[in-house]
Amino acid sequence: MKYIFVTGGVISGLGKGTTAAALGRLFVARGLKVTAVKIDPYLNIDAGTMNPFEHGEVFVMDDGGEVDLDLGTYERFLDVSLSKEHNITTGKIYQSVIDKERGGVYLGKTVQIIPHVTNEIKRKIVTAVESSGADVAIIELGGTVGDIESMPFLESVRQMSMEMGGRNGHRDCLFMHTTLVPEVGSVGEQKTKPTQHSVRELRAIGIDPDIIIARAERDIEQDIKKKISLFCNVPVDAVISAPNLPSIYGLPMWLEEQHVADYILRKLGLPLGKPELSKWEAFYSRLEHPKYFVDVAIVGKYTELADAYISHIEAFHHVGAETECRVNTKFIESEDIELKGAEKLLSASDAILVPGGFGSRGIEGKIGAAGYARESNKPYLGICLGFQCAVIDYARNVLGWERANSTEFDPGTPHPVIDLLPEQRSVSEKGGTMRLGAHRVLLEQGSKVASLYASTEISERHRHRYEVNPELISDLTSGRLHFTGRSEDGRRMEVAELQSGDYFVGSQFHPEFKSRPGRPSPLHLGLIRAAIRQKYGSV
Ligand code: GLN
Secondary structure, three states: OEEEEEEEOOOOOOOHHHHHHHHHHHHHOOOOOEEEEEEEOOOOOOHHHOOHHHHOOOEEOOOOOEEOOHHHHHHHHHOOOOOHHHEEEHHHHHHHHHHHHHOOOOOOOOOOHHHHHHHHHHHHHHHHHHOOOOOEEEEEEOOOOOOHHHHHHHHHHHHHHHHOOOOOOOOOEEEEEEEEOOEEOOOOEEOOHHHHHHHHHHHHOOOOOOEEEEEEOOOOOHHHHHHHHHHHOOOHHHEEEEEOOOOHHHHHHHHHHOOHHHHHHHHHOOOOOOOOOHHHHHHHHHHHOOOEEEEEEEEEOOOOOHHHHHHHHHHHHHHHHHHOEEEEEEEEEHHHHHHHOHHHHHOOOOEEEEOOOOOOOOHHHHHHHHHHHHHHOOOEEEEOHHHHHHHHHHHHHOOOOOOOEEOOOOOOOOOEEEEEOHHHOOOOOOOOOOEEEEEEEEEOOOOHHHHHHOOOEEEEEEEEOEEEOHHHHHHHOOOOEEEEEEEOOOOOEEEEEEOOOOOEEEEOOEHHHHOEOOEOOHHHHHHHHHHHHHHHOOO
């Protein structure tokens, strides 16, 4: 297996994960098997306990891992399903080292960062990628070079590169460093100094970058590439311009034009080959040349940060390419709906999505959004909490159970239509204790969702503690509301549909996590198709 270690310099948030994932696509397009690992140097065991407002969406894997959103980018670009081992954090490393120390594994030794922590890091990287059978493993180190927290990880990958043949000999690995080339002044001069500094910092810890990905507002000019090459000790062909593009899905083609994949393959001693990108290009071209335009209101509480809902936004891109539709997502703060009313804030949108969420802030606004969609026949998709809100609205405003609620928000409600999962009652720890990961769902023959999935048996990812109260199901389904998806044992309600109306669907699971270019989330697809039909007539 060949390793590509991806580091970042100057500032965080440069999109090094996206660039690395797009590069990975170029290897996939050459018939290679690619896997990826994301290293997050924070002390949390996983992203599950992190606030989406600070850190963006918590991505969920098939095996229930709650991980960094970059893993979602890798899954989408590489078209693979990864597991929780592919997200390594300082928390996980320290937990295993301390467990080993307590278990007497290091008996007699002083346990130190080098070699015990670094060995554990190396072991976890190798274990994560080994079973994948991949030809190429992309190992992305989160944070920026120079951060105190990143040090043990950089040291570990430095050791790995030495063990894989050293600096001058045959190499089974290489280093790709992502930096920022800012533009200053009225003429927008591109400045290389920050790149020089971050490469110097990297070299001081014994890592010589093989490739520099220069992130910039605009394409990097040739003389700037030459300057970076000269100061940073990499050939000019290995300085790659990565400007802001209209869509990240154009990135593989942009990188291919600079022959970066061939450069890497040659360095790693892998056979060169022509990439088969025609499907990806067709996907991108449909995305960029829409016939239809719809606005979707995403009603949430982290609306200032698009990253908090990134898998939904990507799912809408996938749907957009499928339907030749530009899906403009508009974030609506659910608390604003409480103040100003749903109609005022949502009537201009062609469809409504209420995504997952936790906690009571803004909940009435979300319930109001579901109610507005139900009454006005505006296409509605509720995911997880959005599904629960649709059930609460129905109970309150159709069945007349005025104080119906989820016990998450009103433990004393006389109509607990949403209640804690029985197995959650004794759970007190927060991390990794929800109902998580892929579970099978049985869809009712003839339902809207079964036709969207073209199947009555599906597997989708979950992340929740509450569910539709099984005791109230017969009351809830006496009218227009039907539960058309259930867990295998039939006890858990997984999908709700309103029988009349254009599209009113809720799911307890999160179809956005498995949405891919060429294979969009069926439920997002249904939402946008309904919005296009309403806006443009039958298409
Ligand atoms: N808070 C709800 C629950 O725990 C919904 C979770 C979610 O939307 N991911 O069931």
